[in-house]
Amino acid sequence: MASKRLSHTALRPLLPSTPPKLLRPSARRPISAYGYEQAKALTFTQYGDPPAVLSLHTHSISPAHSSLLTLRFLASPINPADINQIQGVYPSKPVFTTALSTPSPIAVAGNEGVAEVIGVGDKVKGFAKGDWVIMKAPSFGTWRTHAQTTADKLVKLEPAAREGISAVQAGTVSINPCTAYRMLSDFVKVGEGEWFVQNGANSGVGRAAIQLGKAWGLKSINVIRDRPEGVEALKRELAELGATVVVTEGELLAREFRERVKEWTDGGREEVRLGLNCVGGEAATAMAKILAPHAHFVTYGAMSKKPLVLPASLLIFKDVHFDGFWVSKWAEWHPEEKKKTVEHVLELTRRGEFKDMPFEQVPWEWETPESELIAAVKGTLEGFRKGKGVFVFKNT
Amino acid sequence: MASKRLSHTALRPLLPSTPPKLLRPSARRPISAYGYEQAKALTFTQYGDPPAVLSLHTHSISPAHSSLLTLRFLASPINPADINQIQGVYPSKPVFTTALSTPSPIAVAGNEGVAEVIGVGDKVKGFAKGDWVIMKAPSFGTWRTHAQTTADKLVKLEPAAREGISAVQAGTVSINPCTAYRMLSDFVKVGEGEWFVQNGANSGVGRAAIQLGKAWGLKSINVIRDRPEGVEALKRELAELGATVVVTEGELLAREFRERVKEWTDGGREEVRLGLNCVGGEAATAMAKILAPHAHFVTYGAMSKKPLVLPASLLIFKDVHFDGFWVSKWAEWHPEEKKKTVEHVLELTRRGEFKDMPFEQVPWEWETPESELIAAVKGTLEGFRKGKGVFVFKNT
Incomplete structure (x- = not known):
């Protein structure tokens, strides 16, 4: 399934509205002249069966200012709890908001993931561009290319902790x-x-x-x-x-x-x-x-x-x-312990004592169609051959 | 039921072998010329339905010497766990022994009770005649008039702790x-x-x-x-x-x-x-x-x-x-805590903040027939009107 998905992605035609030069690795993200990020997110406005209620929402994110940080996601797994949350049967409820420029409140799906800091407001302390961060608490909404948030929602992975660690490893360590x-x-x-x-x-x-x-x-x-x-x-x-x-x-x-x-x-x-x-x-x-x-x-x-x-x-x-x-809940109560636990597991990973789970990598590129992303959620729901799916963001 | 039992006891004829003078309050126990105590105990040789397996065994206890203490029981309740133990379905097993002068091993029933120390060997420390003691651990065998044991099996109720406390109150506080x-x-x-x-x-x-x-x-x-x-x-x-x-x-x-x-x-x-x-x-x-x-x-x-x-x-x-x-098990692991807990409950009892449970007092006198004692066990098994039964030893 992974190889089929990859070849399909490779053949995907460019959207006419996207200038070809933006797809070069050095300029992979569609950024407006004013520094606005273009972002996509898998969202839902009501609880239900994921294929029925999920939709891919495109919006723009203003430059990070004051205490805001802008994140670009690197890897976000599809966990059973994410699906239960969309179904409305998980006790940790998502946040429905109109902050993503929608007329009605929507929630972004996904609870776990790793992101790179790509913008830092002038009042943010302890974070810099290029840092890798994971989420402190559930319901962040990690199935999206970008997000804007505040530092209190994030746990930074120290440079030493992420050395030699892949995005998938870092993005699947928290749960x-x-x-x-x-x-x-x-x-x-x-x-x-x-x-x-x-x-x-x-x-x-x-x-x-x-x-x-x-x-x-x-x-x-x-x-x-x-x-x-x-x-x-x-x-x-x-x-x-x-x-x-x-x-x-x-x-x-x-x-x-x-x-x-x-x-x-x-x-x-x-x-x-x-x-x-x-x-x-x-x-x-x-x-x-x-x-x-x-x-x-x-x-x-x-x-x-x-x-x-x-x-x-x-x-x-x-x-x-x-x-x-x-x-x-444990992570909410013990954020410092969470950071230490994650870093210790990554240390074991680096030493070869802890191996990746068998994940099905699901590439999420800027042009990946909604149907393909939702199919991956459905795939995890029904059980991939190899294990759960993990969105791996590329050229976003 | 209690009043019927009492009147029956009051009318009970004396056994011819017992000298009348021994039944005066001041000389209530049959004691041999050599200081041997005559004792009775509700015992069983095998597990089963209490009325079927219990029997009243009479034996004599030699004068306390060395590290031995002789006890005279004052009050011993009939708890559901005692009955389960006789049935063989309680995880705390009784001790079957030939120490009570029987050809086959027997066990004495009963786990809780209060006794008075009436004899102290020369090597016993911390106990004196007249002390009230409760059992440190289960399976002591408390449904008996007298016992001989060592100090490590007992918890002493300090004089201050038993002040104003009845034998029934002290004998039912441990469980x-x-x-x-x-x-x-x-x-x-x-x-x-x-x-x-x-x-x-x-x-x-x-x-x-x-x-x-x-x-x-x-x-x-x-x-x-x-x-x-x-x-x-x-x-x-x-x-x-x-x-x-x-x-x-x-x-x-x-x-x-x-x-x-x-x-x-x-x-x-x-x-x-x-x-x-x-x-x-x-x-x-x-x-x-x-x-x-x-x-x-x-x-x-x-x-x-x-x-x-x-x-x-x-x-x-x-x-x-x-x-x-x-x-x-708790009492086995925390004997000091048990002593403190018991003394605190007795303190609350003395202050009137803790009332006796509704017990059916079952007098156990020297001449009380086996059938009557066993009937009291059966009565608790089937549920007395007022609550559980408690043997109250009199003139033993």
Whole structure:
């Protein structure tokens, strides 16, 4: 799909209104004589199915003045939460505004991404042209070529932190790797050689947890969904990332599973101290039952759409604690920690200890038609072959 | 039932083998010429239905020597956990021993109680004859007239702490009031004027939580089971204890309940920071849903025998934490805290801020027949009219 998309883009005819010289790499953006940026954004005026409600809106951005900064986006992933937000079922609501020169309020989709600072007002401190920034909080609207905002909405990636890091790596570090990182760090101290267990191990968070766990000397039991084919290949792939054990949900639910856990954990002497759950339902209950006393079980998703069902004995007699984690709120409460976490993951990435998630790169050039951008959102909604999509901005 | 039991006891003929003079108050215990205590204990040799497996065992206790202490029990309640332990379904297992001069190992039933020290070995430090003691850990075996043990198993009630306190009050403080006290204190700081919500509000723990909450300036929403009659009387009774609001489970599950909570809590500005759950099932879920963000929900029982069912959103987006509490383990881990907690509750009792639970006093005299003692256990199992039973030792 990526190659087809690329070739299609390469053949795309220029719009007659765009002067050919502006498409040279050195003059890639359509900029007016007065320094106004031309910008495009994937927007919606009401909640609904993304293909039905999204539209590509073109507007202009005035030169940055006072405390304003102008950003040019480099990479913005398409996360499931972005889609839920467009559907209106995500608790973090987008901002509907007429600031983008529309008669009715619109919201820009997208919550995560990395942008380059291309304009700085005279009252802005701590940011300069060329800086890379990520968003401090959700609902920024990252599916757009440009934005104008204030410094309090941004986290700057220090030059040392972005060295050798691609835009896609920087643009996808805030949500999944941060979620895995904080869940492995903030609830219970899992010591070296101790275990955590997780479901959805093949997800972005799951893969991040496997790699961070390995970097920190933790062992992991990783649960993946049963699937008609490719189970062994996926098990091998996750093992290569650093998973100690990979099992299917069917294996997790089998009668002998607890005996297998005992074998892996030296008869239980190596404790399973932490569970990470994005599935819910009976598979989550089964996972909670292998935890050691005083363990923490952290829920960050509910892909089965089923609630968590917990025997009281797990709480009362085993003293297992059930918590939740939402990276958006965490980042709002701990902006400094977010910066440190992101920089640490990028450091691991640079050292080769943390690999990119399998993303489907979706080029977003100035002339990329609306239909193609929306098709990429639909693609992530339905599940790309390789993983989620990420908009990569080129010549914008 | 109590009055019937009392009159029956009063009319009980003396056993021919017991010299009449020993039944005078000043010489109430059958003591041998060599200082051996005659003791009786409700024991079992195997798990099962209490009336089927319990039997009254008579044995003698040698004079306390070395590091041993001899105790005479004053009051020992019949708690649901005691019954579960006899049934073999409680995780804290009793000790089966031949130390009470039996050919096969037996266990003494009962986990809570207060006893008087009546004999002290020469190596015992910190205890003297006449001291009142409670048990440090479960499975002591408190349904007996006498016991011999070592100091490490006991918590001494300082003379100041027991001043003006009855044996029943001291003998029933370790489990229910301690459970309520720690759950209100150890999970989240509920500030004065803030709320907690609990089900099983009519239970021993529930009544303790109401009273402690009132003493500490906390407001409470209290859920009781629906019942064919007496709802209004019970609501009044709990309100008199200090409950701010009392509702039935039916009211909790009604559509308009959340609106009512808003009214009580000044539109939600007064936060419900803590939930105490001993029921489980849908009533527990409904209770969790009225909690404020970051609240804690502590499970200490599952009277409905249904698991806890939790929508993931409560964990992820509302950051509610689900914990459990088991007073037995807590006391094992924090013996000093247990002593302080008990003494503080007794202090509140002395000041009139903490009232006795409604107990059915079951006199246990030297001659009380086995059938009568076992009937009292059965009575608690089936639910006394007034509350649980408590053995009160007299002339033993």
